[in-house]
Amino acid sequence: MEQPASTSVEETNTASAVPDSTAGDRSQLRKVTLSSLLGTTIEYYDFLLYSTMAALVFGDLFFPSSNSAVSTIAAFGTLAAGYVARPLGGLVFGHFGDRLGRKSMLVITMVMMGIASFAIGILPTYEQIGVLAPILLVTLRVVQGIAVGGEWGGAALMVAEHSDDRRRGLWTGLMQLGSPIGFLLSTAAVMLATLLPDESFESWGWRIPFIASAALLVIGLYIRMSVVESPVFEEAAEKSKAATSEKPPVLQLLRQPRPLILACAVGIGPFAMTALITSHIISYTTSIGYESSTIMQILMVMPIVSIVAIPGFSALSDRVGRRAVSLTGAAVAVLYAFPLYTMIDSGSVALLTVSLLIAQSVQAAMYAPLAPMLSEMFGTNVRYTGVSFGYQFASLIGAGFTPMIAASLLVASDGSSLPLSIILAGTACVTILAAWTASETSGKNLAGSGSE
Template identity: 40%
Template sequence: MTSPSTPHRTADTAAEARKVAFGAFVGTALEWYDFFLYGTAASLVFNRVFFVTDNPVASTMAAFASFGVGFAARPVGAVIFGRMGDKVGRKKTLIITVIMIGVATALIGLLPSYVTIGVAAPILLTLLRLVQGLAVGGEWGGAVTLAIEHAPPEQRGRFGVMPQIGSPVGTLLSSGAFLAVGLLPQEDFMSWGWRLPFLAAIPLLAIALYLRVKIEESPLFEVMLKEEELAKTPVRDVFSLTRRELLIGAGSTLLGVGGFYLVTTFAIAYGTGTLGLPRSLLLGATLAAAAVEIVILIAFGRAVERFGAGRVTLLGGVLSALVAIPAFLMLDTRNPAMVVLAIVIAVALLSIPYAASGVLLTSLFPANLRYSGVALASNIGAVVSGFVPFAATWAYAATGNSSMGPATLLILLSLVTAGSGFLASRRRDATAEELSGTTPSGSPRRHA
């Protein structure tokens, strides 16, 4: 069986593409709000409420380990929902994922503490984090696939970046929520205030679900369904036929995801716990960085259309490697302006390859394997990324309590992503025909 050679449906107007991209953006923003919320709480709350030990460093590492569990679950979610997205439909699958993560997040806000129910508290928290991870494992890959398959061929960069913009918006919402409840007295914040941002997932879920139900299914998927050209075993085919593409895709995501958590989640814990900086300063810096990231994503989403996703990814990786050490030296000054500037610059540069992720990953896989391929590639990278705050904490201790440990880790992530962007650019950046399921010559690409 071959992947469909039917060209991108011309009836998809730019207005329809914008509607789909906006729906994908809103749903993804909720997903990332919920997912990032856990990261912030792991830095500020969970080590004291759920993972209670006599050693503060051990408690923080335990909280970050539970944070990493969500990332470990993401490839499993990619397998489950990737297969569903390639066989049942992009839209139906995305409705399921958004419901799962919204409900799991609200339940975290209702979870009793370690003092109340003992060891059951961290166990239940970790299980809910697992559900979050499964849902996110199928979310981003489907959202970006749906957005790009609806987009006009010459504008895939700008439409493909819309789900990525959900990431900084989710950061703004989650950090803003914690910044607001952080104004409460410390006792109130630790007892009930931190729960409010998690419970806010309920109304946000209602909005995202409404918008997601209204969007249209991918026209390309409808063509494949009608012509019976769906892959019978998409996940197995991805591993057997596109292994190289899978590795390139996974490597290209490491900086945008793992690097982001290093300079936000780890930096919050490092700044408040080690440097003695105010919690509000670090959260404020994260908010500023997220606002700048939105601008970077929009600008480099357009740049992808001109220069190609591989070259943009390479550029972002190299620039991030160059600023890793200076950024941590700025953080160590404890000067508020320098601290904010360090986090803003680091996030801005690592957002460059993130802007290219949608087009780069969707270009690697044929249409009938695309949801599975994109989901698996991004989430294999996420397994490593999820444990970056834990690894950064270890690297800090292993280097004699030096910030050069986590700085070196950021350099490594940057270089892996830069190398992946180079390989992707050598392979070639996506053409309109390739993203419609065919090779540039017009012949169908065989998937089995």
């Protein structure tokens, strides 16, 4: 594949690159990985909890309408607001993370997410305060988006920059378990809340999972404060005392946009698939006759598949390369897009379960290589910005508007699932194109690696 010449995005002093041993001892690596795992788990618990509640109750409570489909679309619109804010969070926290360090930014993102989620839990509804309720809900969702926008990139880099070059996929794969574990916890919290009578759940029961996130925040902050800063960042900071006089990281990236574009494009497929088989699947399957309790039970099993598959595929990328794993997963997604909804539309709970578990495995194959791949695409002085902005912009394009677009297309097509299959196949093709175009990055030394 094409190897672009060095530019200002790359690290200029590769001769003094930090050897693998500077990644820290194994105990510190385990501690950093645990911290990043818990941090991303808490962040995604809060962020994904909103997605589930948007499908279940937010439409009626904050966007009342005589047409339930309109209420659902409006609720998914607020879901999109959080995804719109994620690239902004990646840009802001990426900038300061590249200037001041990874650890301090991760503390701030965790506090922001915890406060926003707790506030959603005590927020009055439309019936109580009128139009101010949806305005405040959207505002808090934007805060959540900004927080999670800065979280994933920083957490990924803390692990990637502490680990050795040969096993980076394995360790970052463990960090990426925060997303499925967060989803598992949020789904479990919703399931417990839905055991209440419908009237109690819609009145106050839905609030409990949001309020409970305050306890997770305390635990997460305690662990996160105990880890040390990335040694790769500290080494780069020592070499470049005049870093604050350089152009902002985003401007350096825009001078060589290719890696940023590829970092975004390669994530669109897995994010779109996640949106379809988690957030949107609740409203779609209940609309065609499945019981919501059945769907929630299946959604409880799906993250378990990811918990096994993500570190497995990520570790595999250490051996066969990031591109090979990503390309294979995306190709299978294209082939599976139409059989998936045929099985879902069958009305069989058994086929629904099997179809979604297979889909979750395919999604994991596309998603697993992202953390090591994106970390290896950028030089240290712009890595936080590049990884965060690329990943979060992919989440915006792939997942931010997908549930709302899918719900709208279902209305326009009289409930046909064909548009859903087309969305899934089309976004997976974007990932194929990006992974095919990208250079292989596996095994790069992060202290000296430049842009992809």
